[in-house]
Amino acid sequence: MGSPFHLIFYTADSTHAHLLAGQTFNLVDSLNAIYSDYLLSSELNALSATAGTDSFVSVSPPLYHLLRVSKEGGQKSRQAFDITVGPLSKRWREARKEKRFPSAKEIEAARKLTGLEKLLIDTATKKIKLLQEGMALDLGGIAKGHVAQKAVEFLHAKGVVSVMAAASGDIVCGAPPPGKKGWAVGINAPGETEQLLNTTLQMRNRAVSTSGDVYQFTEHQGIRYSHIIDPRTGYGVTFQRNVTVIARDGTTADWLATACSILPVNGAKKLARKTGAGLLVAQQKGAKRRLYSTRKMKQYLKGRIW
Secondary structure (H helix, E strand, O other), X not given: OOOOEEEEEOXXXXXXXXXXXXXXXXXXXXXXXXXXXXXXOOHHHHHHOXXXXXXXXXXXXXXXXXXXXXXXXXXXXXXXOOHHHHXXXXXXXXXXXXXXXXXXXHHHHHHOOOOHHHEEEEOOOOEEEEOOOOOOOOOOOOHHHHHHHHHHHHHHHOOOOEEEEEEOOEEEEOEOOOOOOOEEEEEEOOOOOOOEEEEEEEEOOEEEEXXXXXXXXXXXXXXXXXXXXXXXXXXXXXXXXXXXXXXXXXXXXXXXXXHHOOOOHHHHHHHHHHOOOEEEEEEEEOOEEEEEEOHHHHHHHXXXXX
């Protein structure tokens, strides 16, 4: 999935901790081999290679589950979150590598290969069909949070309760460290790599995902395009925004943060409320920074909801 993965947990025995850490990272590696579109040998890429063959394909239970959740998330967000953006993701990655801006013709050709309606899921046989040749799936907007969630669940099953797993901007927290109120999580200011907003979340038994263009973006003719692609246009979003979502699990927090990075602020707040999540949007316009949040996020920030 192209991201670092960090794990912190507390046990009484260092030898046991070392063993559990190895087992957890093995789990992470096994899931990465399923979900990554960076690995040519991944199960996801093998599925994408069947696009347009007019046949349903058997997939592993983990991939089937995540595809179902992804399609449901796409439908709830009116396709602001769309895992069929693979052709667009690849086109933008190639262009960044070549240090050029893709042509409108290239973007439109890739955009025509996208669309959740082209991803068919047979719930009876648990098989998948990709209708159009050239389609490609990209789970980058959901898999990191999902894998972090699975890592925490694995350790919980082993009796470890004080745990935090972080996959880039997607963090899943269990019980807090011994003697602490929660896991302290800072929020980057829009467009800043070091500056944090003047607020810190104290997280426990929740997931938090932050999405923005701090590290990955392209500038062209004075316009800054985020790495977060709006599937409806084929281009990266151009508003400078950081989105933070708090949800009960990492999978939900991750895809919501992606969708809310694309939707208008009011649409993002409505989606967060429908899914029971807390949302904070920090948006920069010139020298002005504005914060938008749902009522639930305000309660999280005050430490009233856990």
